[in-house]
Amino acid sequence: MLSIVRITLKGIFRDRIFQGIMALSLFFVFIPSVASLSMRQVTELSTTLSLSLISFIMLLLAVFLGATSIWKDIERRYTFSVLSLPVSRSTYLVGRFLGIAIFMLIAALFLGSAAIVSIKIASLTYPPARPLLWFAIITSIVFDALKYIIVVAVSMTLATVSTSFFLPVFGAISIFMAGTVTQQVFDYLHTPSAQAAVSAAIRKAALVLYYLLPNLGGFDLKVHAIYAIPLNTQGLLLTGVYFLAYTGIVMSVGALLFARREMK
Amino acid sequence: MKAIETTGLCKQFKGKKMTRVDALKSLDLQIEKGEVFGFLGPNGAGKSTTIKLIMGLLKPTAGTASIMGKDSSTTDSRRQVGFLPENPAFYDYLSAEEYITFVGSQFSMESSLLKRRTEDVLKRLDLWEARKRPMRGYSKGMVQRVGLAQTLVHDPDVYILDEPMSGLDPIGRALVKDIILDLKRRGKCVFFSTHITDDVEKVCDRVGVIVKGSLVAVDRVENIMRSGVEGYLVHLRFQDSASRNFAGIEPLRTAGSTSEFYVSCSAFNAFMGEVNAAGVEVALVETKRRDLEDFFLSLVNKP
Numbered sequence: 001m002l003s004i005v006r007i008t009l010k011g012i013f014r015d016r017i018f019q020g021i022m023a024l025s026l027f028f029v030f031i032p033s034v035a036s037l038s039m040r041q042v043t044e045l046s047t048t049l050s051l052s053l054i055s056f057i058m059l060l061l062a063v064f065l066g067a068t069s070i071w072k073d074i075e076r077r078y079t080f081s082v083l084s085l086p087v088s089r090s091t092y093l094v095g096r097f098l099g100i101a102i103f104m105l106i107a108a109l110f111l112g113s114a115a116i117v118s119i120k121i122a123s124l125t126y127p128p129a130r131p132l133l134w135f136a137i138i139t140s141i142v143f144d145a146l147k148y149i150i151v152v153a154v155s156m157t158l159a160t161v162s163t164s165f166f167l168p169v170f171g172a173i174s175i176f177m178a179g180t181v182t183q184q185v186f187d188y189l190h191t192p193s194a195q196a197a198v199s200a201a202i203r204k205a206a207l208v209l210y211y212l213l214p215n216l217g218g219f220d221l222k223v224h225a226i227y228a229i230p231l232n233t234q235g236l237l238l239t240g241v242y243f244l245a246y247t248g249i250v251m252s253v254g255a256l257l258f259a260r261r262e263m264k
Numbered sequence: 265m266k267a268i269e270t271t272g273l274c275k276q277f278k279g280k281k282m283t284r285v286d287a288l289k290s291l292d293l294q295i296e297k298g299e300v301f302g303f304l305g306p307n308g309a310g311k312s313t314t315i316k317l318i319m320g321l322l323k324p325t326a327g328t329a330s331i332m333g334k335d336s337s338t339t340d341s342r343r344q345v346g347f348l349p350e351n352p353a354f355y356d357y358l359s360a361e362e363y364i365t366f367v368g369s370q371f372s373m374e375s376s377l378l379k380r381r382t383e384d385v386l387k388r389l390d391l392w393e394a395r396k397r398p399m400r401g402y403s404k405g406m407v408q409r410v411g412l413a414q415t416l417v418h419d420p421d422v423y424i425l426d427e428p429m430s431g432l433d434p435i436g437r438a439l440v441k442d443i444i445l446d447l448k449r450r451g452k453c454v455f456f457s458t459h460i461t462d463d464v465e466k467v468c469d470r471v472g473v474i475v476k477g478s479l480v481a482v483d484r485v486e487n488i489m490r491s492g493v494e495g496y497l498v499h500l501r502f503q504d505s506a507s508r509n510f511a512g513i514e515p516l517r518t519a520g521s522t523s524e525f526y527v528s529c530s531a532f533n534a535f536m537g538e539v540n541a542a543g544v545e546v547a548l549v550e551t552k553r554r555d556l557e558d559f560f561l562s563l564v565n566k567p
Contacts (some may be wrong), residue, residue, distance in 0.1 A: 007362075008357060012358040014398075022361045076356075081414070084319045085370040086342045116442075247346040263321035 001095040002133045004087070008099025012065060021060050025111055027053055031118045041129075046122035047137065047226045050115035054108070054141060058148040059176065061107060065100045066152035070159035070258075079263055090255035097156055097251055101149045108145035131230035136152055139236065140225035147219035151176050153247045154214065157254030160261060169203065175213060181253035183217035186210045265333040267422050267453035268295040268318060272327035275313050287313045289477045290327065295455055295470075297421065300448045302464035302485075303457040305474035311457035312350050314474070315426050318455075319347055331422055343371070346415030350426040350457075352407060356400035360391050363399065364417050371418040378417070385413040389439070404431040410441065423447060425456035429463055441467050441470045461557040465489075488559050495528045499548040500539060510538040521548060 012018050031049045038045050070093070073079045082092060116137065123132055155172030162168055188194050189203050198206075218239045224231055273291040278480060288310045295301045305311045316322040318329045320336045334341035344363045354363050361382060368378040386392045389409040399407060408431045415423055428444075429437045444467045447454050464471050465485060472482040500515075501522050502508075509515075511534040515523035527535045539546060 003366055007358065007366055010362075011357050013354060077349070077351070077353040078355055080321060081347075081352055081354055081411070083321060084342060084345070084347040084349065085367060086339050087370055090341045260323075262323060263316065 001091050001098070004082075004092060004095025005099040005102065008069070008096050011069075012100070012103045017064060018061070020058060021064065022107070022110075024053070024057050024060075025114055029118075031122070042126035043119065043128035043132065044130075044226050046119050047132075048222070050118050051137075051140060051144070051222050051225060054111045054115055055144055057088040057111060058104065058107065058144060059151070061104065062148035062151040062156055062176075063155060063169060063172050065103070066155035067159060067165060068173050069100060070156055071162065071165045071168055074163075074263070084264060089259045089261075093156065093160065093168050093255050093258050094251060097153060097254075099154075100152050104145050104149050104152065108141055112141040117143065124264075130228045133225070133230070136221065136228060136231055137225040139231055140221035142221045143221050143239065146240075147216050150179075150214045150216065150219075150243065150247055150250070153250040153254070157250050157257065160254045160258040176216065178209070179214040179216035180220070181217070182210050182213050182215050214250075215242070218242065265297075266294045266330075267297045267299070268301075268329075268331055268424070268455055269293065269333075270314070270327065270329045271316065273314070273317055273324055273329055274326040275310075275317060275322060276325045281513070286477050287319070291470065291474075291479055293479065293482070295453060296452040297449070297453050298451040299470060300444060300454045300468045301456070302468035302471040303455065303474065304459065304461065304464055304471055305457070306459060307336070309474045310477040311459075311474060312426055313348075313477075314504045315424055315455075315457060317563040318424060319345070326536075344421045345419045346418065346423045347429055348411045348415050348423075351430065352401055352411035354407065354410060354414075357398055358394050359398055360386060360402075360406075360413065361395040363410065364413055368417045373418055381417050381419070383415045388443075389413045404435060405436050408432055409436065409439075412443065416443070421452055423452060423454045425454065427458060428456050428459065429460060437463075461559075489553065493529060493551055493553045495526060495552045496532055497548075497550040497552055498527055498535070498539075498546065499523070499550075500525065501547045503545075510544075511535040526552070554563040 029047050031053070034049065073082070073096075079092075083089060087095075116134070117134065119137065151172055154175050155168045158171040159165075159168040162171075185206055188197060189206055194203075218235070221231065223229060270291050270293045273288060273293075274286070277287050279285040291310075291314060293314075303314070313322065318331065318336055320338075320341065323337070329336040332344050334343075358366070364382045364385065365378060367380065372383070383392075386395050389412055391406065391409055391413060394402065394406065397456050398474050399410060402410070408428075412425075412428065415425065428440050432440060441463070444454050444456070448467070448469075454467075456463075468485050470482065470484050471488065473480050473519040475518045497516075499522055503521070510525070511527075511531055513525050513527060513535055515525050515532065517524050525535070536546075
């Protein structure tokens with residue numbers, strides 16, 4: 001599996017589209033100057049902009065890499081040669097996934113370092129009212145990466161059954177958008193007003209979707225990072241366990257589906 | 265234990281409007297170790313489907329396939345196989361050297377052996393100079409040669425090659441034939457599909473012909489060649505420049521002192537008897553036969 005991880009990483013680093021996406025990180029250079037235009041809360045705004053830029057780049061990477069890796073391998077007939085080696089389909093799928101997941105963490109490290117430099121420059125130029133909580137900023141970036149690794153897992157699983165890139169690309173984007181609000185919908189449905197306004201059938205359907213779709217809300221720690229709110233260690237641990245469990249289940253489903261796929 | 269074996273192998277694909285298309289109908293095939301087997305068939309006959317079923321890339325609708333006694337659906341069955349897909353494509357961002365190394369690592373080859381074997385196969389297939397360049401810059405023939413190199417690197421016992429000569433120039437085709445003959449000498453089993461009869465005639469021990477998903481003939485190439493003899497073209501040289509008839513057969517043409525006769529198989533002995541008795545010099549005897557292509561076409565065009 002290690003050699004599959006290795007060639008996956010080589011493929012990403014040599015891809016021109018990836019290089020184009022990573023070029024977006026040049027925007028970090030402008031963040032302190034743009035934030036200074038607000039005239040107040042410059043550091044907070046720098047943090048917000050930096051974390052949002054990381055999120056945007058990571059989303060592009062997750063959709064681009066997750067949705068196209070398996071699809072492209074099948075479309076370009078690479079799978080005929082690779083799957084005829086003594087490699088099980090699940091090993092191949094998990095190897096590809098781990099390669100992308102490792103890359104997402106490397107990208108988070110690179111983008112996070114750029115963000116930290118950018119925030120530090122802003123904080124030195126315009127000292128913030130609240131002290132910067134570096135641990136919260138770093139944790140926020142790490143959990144952001146975990147969130148997008150889930151998106152990668154989902155899009156790769158969709159690619160195992162799809163014959164075009166539409167399902168993995170748009171499916172991943174839709175699931176990402178839905179996944180960021182599932183917790184809010186769940187909380188709303190448990191309020192007295194929702195109990196009265198929403199029918200039981202819709203509530204049940206929403207509950208099914210709540211468990212089925214990834215709950216990405218828990219991975220969003222931007223508010224803690226921006227306003228230096230201390231993190232809840234137990235909550236982080238639970239989110240970490242959720243990440244492992246959800247990714248494991250999604251990839252297992254993907255491996256099962258991929259094992260049944262005909263390589264015509 | 266057979267090198268490759270299929271029993272009642274069937275494959276149906278979904279067609280248009282809920283119909284089903286029989287791509288392969290109950291294929292029974294046994295290929296021995298050390299045998300070179302040519303799998304002939306026109307386009308769409310089911311050659312690639314058979315190969316994909318043997319390699320576990322497709323799941324059979326019915327029947328089984330095995331390689332060296334191991335069921336094709338298992339990863340283990342691919343341990344002793346070198347497989348070249350039809351119109352192969354490899355990760356084009358990798359160089360030939362990187363890809364061959366990747367393939368060798370999948371067969372758990374020891375690193376110094378892998379390095380040595382990689383160098384050997386790249387040199388043999390004339391890819392050594394281009395080994396560091398990404399494959400996206402390779403010509404079709406070069407990619408095909410990378411495909412062959414990756415089948416050879418781990419020195420397996422069984423080779424399954426889907427249209428190995430496709431996309432190659434005459435030099436490349438001659439190289440592939442040499443490689444197959446070398447594998448044959450070394451006791452390896454080679455199963456390759458083609459629709460070019462000349463390839464089969466030159467390198468195969470046995471040939472199977474598949475038409476519309478059914479195996480219509482399997483025989484040794486030498487048997488086919490022998491059974492295809494239709495007659496002989498005999499060149500006789502006369503001392504006195506006067507041509508004559510033997511066993512009632514007239515010459516087809518005469519040039520100077522030499523005459524050319526077409527003699528059927530049944531008349532050959534009588535003809536040669538009279539020629540010997542007359543003390544005429546036999547300059548040349550050519551066998552006139554149906555070649556493998558005629559044999560193949562007669563099967564394909566059979567109603």
